[in-house]
Amino acid sequence: xxxxxxxxxxxxxxxxxxxxxKVCAAMLAGALGSTCAVLxxxxxxxxxxxxxxxxxxxxGQLRIGWSRLAAEGATLEILDGQRRTTLVVSKPLxxxxxxxxxxxxxxxxxxARTKGGTEIxxxxxxEPPIAKLTAEFAALLTQARxxxxxxxxxxxxxxxxxxxxxxxxxxxxxxxxxxxxAPVVTRWWR
Numbered sequence: 001x002x003x004x005x006x007x008x009x010x011x012x013x014x015x016x017x018x019x020x021x022k023v024c025a026a027m028l029a030g031a032l033g034s035t036c037a038v039l040x041x042x043x044x045x046x047x048x049x050x051x052x053x054x055x056x057x058x059x060g061q062l063r064i065g066w067s068r069l070a071a072e073g074a075t076l077e078i079l080d081g082q083r084r085t086t087l088v089v090s091k092p093l094x095x096x097x098x099x100x101x102x103x104x105x106x107x108x109x110x111x112a113r114t115k116g117g118t119e120i121x122x123x124x125x126x127e128p129p130i131a132k133l134t135a136e137f138a139a140l141l142t143q144a145r146x147x148x149x150x151x152x153x154x155x156x157x158x159x160x161x162x163x164x165x166x167x168x169x170x171x172x173x174x175x176x177x178x179x180x181x182a183p184v185v186t187r188w189w190r
Contacts, residue, residue, distance in 0.1 A: 052066055052119075053065075053066050053109045053120075053121050054066070054121070055105075055107060055123050057100075057123065057125070058097075060099075061097050061098060061099050061100060062097070062098045062099075063096075063098075064076070064078075064096050064097075065094060066094065068093070068094040072089065072090070072112070073090075073111075073112030073113075074089045074109055074111045074112050075087070075088055075089070075109070075110045076089055076096070076107070076109050077108040077110070078107050078108075079105070079106040079108075080098075080100065080101050080104075081101060081104065083102075085098075089109075103124065103125055104122070104123075105123045107123070
């Protein structure tokens, strides 16, 4: 009878191994949950405004813009072919206009804040083919020569007219004679 009660007590006694697994699983779930919560709140409260770098071509120039609040104190670097231009962004500045000198322009905006990051934008455009430019130049050159010939012709006509006007002026001063006529009297009586 004694051994049956002992076996019965062992059967109903909690298993230490199962208890230990439950405690470990609860601690792991708690640590994972708290880590997720900390990361979530960190992401919400440490969020930086994006620099919002943007570019657009306007009348042969490049208009470069960014977020005024996020880019305060940032460095704007423009790589235009072999040419490099650097500018420190002040708070009231929200965009600049840049005169393009090559067909490939890369713009880099680096935040002054350590976690602000960097945004890069690139503007590439295809230059017109040389043959097309040569044909346009030849057409313009032909038009300029025709205008030059027309101008020369008009200058010759003008000089001829001026010479003729001088001759007429001289002739008209020599021939000018005043002729006095007798007054015309009308008789009303007969």
